[in-house]
Amino acid sequence: MRLDVVTIFPEYLEPLNVSLVGKARARGQLDVHVHDLREWTYDRHNTVDDTPYGGGPGMVMKTEPWGEALDSALADGYEAGAHGPVMVVPTPSGRPFTQELAVELSERPWLIFTPARYEGIDRRVMDEYATRMPVYEVSIGDYVLAGGEAAVLVVTEAVARLLPGVLGNAESHRDDSFAPGEMANLLEGPVYTKPPVWRGRDIPEVLLSGHHGKIARWRRDEAFRRTAQNRPDLIERCEAAGFDKKDREILSVLGW
Numbered sequence: 001m002r003l004d005v006v007t008i009f010p011e012y013l014e015p016l017n018v019s020l021v022g023k024a025r026a027r028g029q030l031d032v033h034v035h036d037l038r039e040w041t042y043d044r045h046n047t048v049d050d051t052p053y054g055g056g057p058g059m060v061m062k063t064e065p066w067g068e069a070l071d072s073a074l075a076d077g078y079e080a081g082a083h084g085p086v087m088v089v090p091t092p093s094g095r096p097f098t099q100e101l102a103v104e105l106s107e108r109p110w111l112i113f114t115p116a117r118y119e120g121i122d123r124r125v126m127d128e129y130a131t132r133m134p135v136y137e138v139s140i141g142d143y144v145l146a147g148g149e150a151a152v153l154v155v156t157e158a159v160a161r162l163l164p165g166v167l168g169n170a171e172s173h174r175d176d177s178f179a180p181g182e183m184a185n186l187l188e189g190p191v192y193t194k195p196p197v198w199r200g201r202d203i204p205e206v207l208l209s210g211h212h213g214k215i216a217r218w219r220r221d222e223a224f225r226r227t228a229q230n231r232p233d234l235i236e237r238c239e240a241a242g243f244d245k246k247d248r249e250i251l252s253v254l255g256w
Ligand SMILES: Nc1cc(-c2ccc3ccn(Cc4ccc(CN5CCCC5)cc4)c3c2)n[nH]1
Pocket: 090, 091, 092, 093, 115, 116, 117, 118, 119, 120, 138, 139, 140, 141, 142, 143, 144, 145, 146, 147, 148, 149, 151
């Protein structure tokens, strides 16, 4: 997968050199190119913003630098043999970023991120590139950041860990919250490891029993407990996926 990021804060993307994404890059599973938007300005102050038409607070990012930076990133990518680009535009007003969307993006060969600052980018930039590729405007949550770079880190990490071979055997996204399968749409329950006792706190007996059926049931019950506690909205969603008799038992215990 190729990732291009156009930003006025290239240093903000340094974390893409470490940990999971850094290793995927070192292994050649990810090809990341960060471009400084200001390299596509020609005035003394490297201006990338201007006042909004129609008035209002703040500044809007200008079309020309984005157009030149994106055309350059596209030419570079095609030159390198990449294909099927998709533009990902972080914005508070976008489609919610979910595990489902992470899976969808992880199946694309080329993502071009356009994290903005100020009050966002002149709409004509997205309109222009929507004629050439899918444009996903994406929100990572119902809060307002000062710019899109943090969202690029979030989306990149969620996508990269889904790429084949990126998560080692020791880790798996099989039982992720929101992953398909029997734990679909449930939040994961508590996890434990050695030592067996820590500051007088021991491990739930069932996890030491070696009885895989009981352990799986306990984990599902704990997932229901946590989901009912923190995300009751998800209980309805997984009801659609079908509850078995045991599920209904734990839900009635939880007062559901
Ligand atoms: N999930 C999530 C994503 C973001 C995010 C992503 C990119 C940018 C680029 C600039 N900002 C700051 C920003 C943008 C829009 C407004 C709202 N204004 C009201 C009138 C015009 C616009 C305020 C402040 C971002 C914020 N925040 N949260």
